[in-house]
Amino acid sequence: MASYSTNEFRSGLKVLLDGDPCAILENEFVKPGKGQAFNRVKLRNLMSNRVWERTFKSGDSLEAADVLDQEMEYLYTDGEFWHFMLTDGSFEQYPADAKAVSDVLKWLKEQDVYTVTLYNGAPLSVTPPNFVELEVVDTDPGMKGDTAQGGTKPATLSTGAVVNVPLFITIGEVLKVDTRSGEYVNRVKS
Amino acid sequence: MFDKPAAGWRPSASLNALESRAQQLHFVRDFFAARKVLEVETPVLAGHGVSDLNIDSVKACVAATPGHSDLEAWLQTSPEYHMKRLLAAGAGAIYQISRAFRDGERGSRHNPEFSLLEWYRPGFDDQQLMQEVGELVCDWLQLPNPQRLCYRDALIKFVGLDPFEATQQCLASRCEAWVGADLAHTLERDACLDILMSHEVEPALRSEPPTFITHYPASQAALAKTSRIEGLEVAHRFELYVEGVELCNGYWELTDATEQRRRFEQDNQRRADAGKPIMPPDERFLSAIDAGLPDCSGVALGLDRLLMLKLGTGSIDDVIAFPIERA
Numbered sequence: 001m002a003s004y005s006t007n008e009f010r011s012g013l014k015v016l017l018d019g020d021p022c023a024i025l026e027n028e029f030v031k032p033g034k035g036q037a038f039n040r041v042k043l044r045n046l047m048s049n050r051v052w053e054r055t056f057k058s059g060d061s062l063e064a065a066d067v068l069d070q071e072m073e074y075l076y077t078d079g080e081f082w083h084f085m086l087t088d089g090s091f092e093q094y095p096a097d098a099k100a101v102s103d104v105l106k107w108l109k110e111q112d113v114y115t116v117t118l119y120n121g122a123p124l125s126v127t128p129p130n131f132v133e134l135e136v137v138d139t140d141p142g143m144k145g146d147t148a149q150g151g152t153k154p155a156t157l158s159t160g161a162v163v164n165v166p167l168f169i170t171i172g173e174v175l176k177v178d179t180r181s182g183e184y185v186n187r188v189k190s
Numbered sequence: 191m192f193d194k195p196a197a198g199w200r201p202s203a204s205l206n207a208l209e210s211r212a213q214q215l216h217f218v219r220d221f222f223a224a225r226k227v228l229e230v231e232t233p234v235l236a237g238h239g240v241s242d243l244n245i246d247s248v249k250a251c252v253a254a255t256p257g258h259s260d261l262e263a264w265l266q267t268s269p270e271y272h273m274k275r276l277l278a279a280g281a282g283a284i285y286q287i288s289r290a291f292r293d294g295e296r297g298s299r300h301n302p303e304f305s306l307l308e309w310y311r312p313g314f315d316d317q318q319l320m321q322e323v324g325e326l327v328c329d330w331l332q333l334p335n336p337q338r339l340c341y342r343d344a345l346i347k348f349v350g351l352d353p354f355e356a357t358q359q360c361l362a363s364r365c366e367a368w369v370g371a372d373l374a375h376t377l378e379r380d381a382c383l384d385i386l387m388s389h390e391v392e393p394a395l396r397s398e399p400p401t402f403i404t405h406y407p408a409s410q411a412a413l414a415k416t417s418r419i420e421g422l423e424v425a426h427r428f429e430l431y432v433e434g435v436e437l438c439n440g441y442w443e444l445t446d447a448t449e450q451r452r453r454f455e456q457d458n459q460r461r462a463d464a465g466k467p468i469m470p471p472d473e474r475f476l477s478a479i480d481a482g483l484p485d486c487s488g489v490a491l492g493l494d495r496l497l498m499l500k501l502g503t504g505s506i507d508d509v510i511a512f513p514i515e516r517a
Contacts, residue, residue, distance in 0.1 A: 007296070018370075029297025033429070033439045034412050035384035036244050037294065038369075055369045055385065058294065 005061040006039040014046070014067035017054065021046045021065035021119050029058065046117065046124055049103075065119065072116045074108055082108070084116050084123065096123035106161035107132050107179050128179040133188050134158050135174050139165065155184075201511040207501055208511060214330065214497055218287065218307060221326055227283040227309060232272035234289055238472035239264035240271075241457035242412065243464060246293040248302065265291035268490050269308050270413070271475040274443070277310055277486060278478035285309035287493070298505050299435065301513050305493040312486040316414075316426045316442035319487035320402050323430055323438060327491075328400060331499055336400035336430060342422070344403055348394040349386050353407060354422050361386070380409055396434035404428045413453070414441035430491075432499050440489030447479040 004015060009027040016022070022043040031037040037058035044051050046067065056062075072084035072094065081095035094116060100123045104114065107128040115127040139155035152164040155175075163177055165184045176185040201208070222229065239247030247264040254260050266272075269288050276284055290306040311319055324336045345353045351364060361382040365374040368389050377385070395401055404427075408416040411425030418424075426442035444450055454471040461468055497509040507513045 007294070029295070029300055030388045031244075031295060031297075031300065032384050032388055033436060034242065034244060034410060035387065036381045038385065038388065040368075040389070053368075055389065057369075057373065060373075 002064045003061045004064055006041075006056050006058050009039065009041060014065040015043070015062040016065045017043060017045075017052070017062060020048070021067050021124070022052065023067075025051065030055075031058070046119065049125075066121075067124070068118045070116050070118060071113055073113050074110055076110060082126075084114065084126070087113055094118070094123050096126055100124055101126050104128050106159050107134075107177075108159055109134060130178065130180060131176055131185065132179055133174050133176050134161065136165070136169060136171050139169060139171060141170070198516065202507040202513055202516060203509055203511050207497070207503075207509050210501060211497055211509065214493065214500065215287065217330055218326070218493075221329075222285050222309070225283075225322075227285050227311075228281065230273065230276060230281065230284045230286050231288070232269045232276070232286060234266050234291075235263050236266055236272070237261055237263055238271065238475070239469050240267045241454050241461070241469040241471065242267075243457055243460045243466070246466070247469070248291045248293045267292050268306055270488070270490070271472050273308060273310055273488070274483055275475060275478040277312065278481050278483050283309075283311050296514060298507075299495060299498070301494070301506055301510055303514065303517070304506075304510075306490050307493050307496075308488065308490040310443075310486050310488040312484040314442075314487040316404070316428055316440065316487050319440055319442075319489055320404070320428055320430075323440065323489055323491070324400070324402070327430060327432065327437065327496065330496065331400075331432065333400055333432065336402050336432075337398070338402045338404055340405040341403055341407065341424075342405065344391050345383075345386065348391045351386070353383055353386075358382075380407070383407070383410075392431065392434045392436070394434075395431045398431075400430065400432045402428050402430050411444075411453075412439075412441065413444050413450075415444050428489075435495055435499060436492075437495055437499070438489050438491035440487060442487045443483065443485075445479065445483045445485060447476060450479050451476060 004013060009024050011024055011026065013024045014021055015024065022045050024041060024043050026042040028040040030040050038055050039058050040055045042051060042053050071087045073087055075083040075085055081097060082101045084094050084096060086092045101108065104126040109132065112132065116123050117125045134157040136155045137158050140153050151167045153167055154162050155165040155169055156162050163182060163184050165175065174188040176188050178185055235250055245267050247267055250263045250265055252261040252263045268290050269286050273284060273286060286308050288306055289303055291303050293302060295302055328335055342353055345351055358379055361379060362374045362377060365377065365382050365385045368385055405419065405424040406427045408423035408425050411427060414425040414427040416423055416425050428440050430437045451471065458468050494506050494509050498506060501509065503509065
């Protein structure tokens with residue numbers, strides 16, 4: 001496997017640190033004028049999702065991690081695994097375990113496309129698109145004509161996600177939701 | 191042919207920043223003219239490079255000139271050796287604004303080519319030169335005069351360790367949190383101190399007024415005189431930190447030729463241990479010291495960083511027209 005020296009560290013680069021795959025977030029060169037040069041690096045541990053800070057001697061290197069982001073369509077779950085398929089026409093399928101999908105479950109809809117991060121060929125995590133469109137399955141009855149008041153109420157979506165929505169939203173409507181903030185964006189005309 | 195972004199040819203600094211750069215040069219020249227310090231120019235391309243363990247020179251090649259074969263040459267990491275030859279020749283108080291080159295140094299505060307202001311004051315000790323540095327920097331930045339804090343007190347205050355008394359084991363353990371256990375226990379004493387200085391003291395200095403760190407351990411003397419103060423071997427070396435940014439490095443200069451030679455040998459021994467090329471001592475420089483360097487203090491100050499502070503930016507790319515990737 002290739003390795004990368006500290007001066008090749010860039011945001012997004014995947015490396016192995018203490019045996020875990022990590023994504024580099026920041027790389028700061030630190031050197032007192034007469035002192036030794038170091039690189040102060042921030043990394044996200046892709047197993048635990050924690051941010052690590054670690055300093056290396058400039059010129060030291062880390063092994064590259066076999067980590068690959070792939071676009072895949074979500075197919076179905078058999079209860080133990082969640083199955084995804086490459087969108088490149090190869091129909092190749094990858095089963096993701098509960099840990100890999102834990103963060104994405106509330107946005108997971110069949111036939112939508114997700115970014116699946118593979119580590120050594122197996123799904124490590126699944127990232128939803130920035131916006132998803134989901135149907136409202138439960139909410140208090142809407143109040144017609146109350147569009148200007150700006151009040152909100154909780155609504156349960158088809159995936160089980162609960163978002164705050166304007167009072168006029170009714171069951172059966174499809175909503176556009178921002179997955180990064182978990183906030184309602186607008187109604188989708190169907 | 192057109193696949194590169196069109197912005198690639200543009201300067202990374204704004205035109206306003208470049209105007210401030212010109213104003214800063216005027217300010218510096220006026221400052222020294224008023225004090226009757228002579229502006230000089232010395233070679234950037236020369237036959238010897240610095241021997242300092244942690245500073246790498248950029249190599250150059252010069253074709254044969256009449257009477258000389260092809261020369262192995264180095265871009266200078268500072269004009270120090272040449273300016274000291276001028277001092278030995280009786281030039282008196284001198285300053286220089288020059289480009290300096292340090293290989294491998296690139297980051298938000300580093301570019302391998304940068305602007306250095308270096309000056310020497312015969313008859314000044316380190317305390318007097320600090321006063322002058324403070325006046326130049328704080329007049330330009332409109333800041334209060336710097337406070338002074340010795341290296342030992344800085345580490346005791348911000349790290350909670352005495353850099354002179356703490357055991358190697360204790361320093362390495364403290365560095366583990368930053369570099370991991372494997373690397374921490376392979377580091378030399380001074381490398382551990384560098385980590386604590388850059389990772390703990392520098393950030394703490396961000397919220398302090400401008401601060402001179404003084405009296406470095408003798409092992410970090412470089413070309414400064416050393417003496418025994420309160421039972422500790424310390425170097426008459428100082429650095430100025432403004433908002434946590436290391437701005438300059440000054441010495442009450444070593445004038446003892448024998449000691450100078452010994453430091454070259456020591457540097458090269460450490461370079462050899464680290465697998466770095468040996469830098470033969472510059473005999474012309476040593477001859478000048480032999481002939482007699484007047485008692486003096488000198489300092490080198492990073493002009494790009496001074497401008498970064500003036501403009502309130504954290505990135506050197508904002509103050510240099512064309513940093514290395516665009517040069």
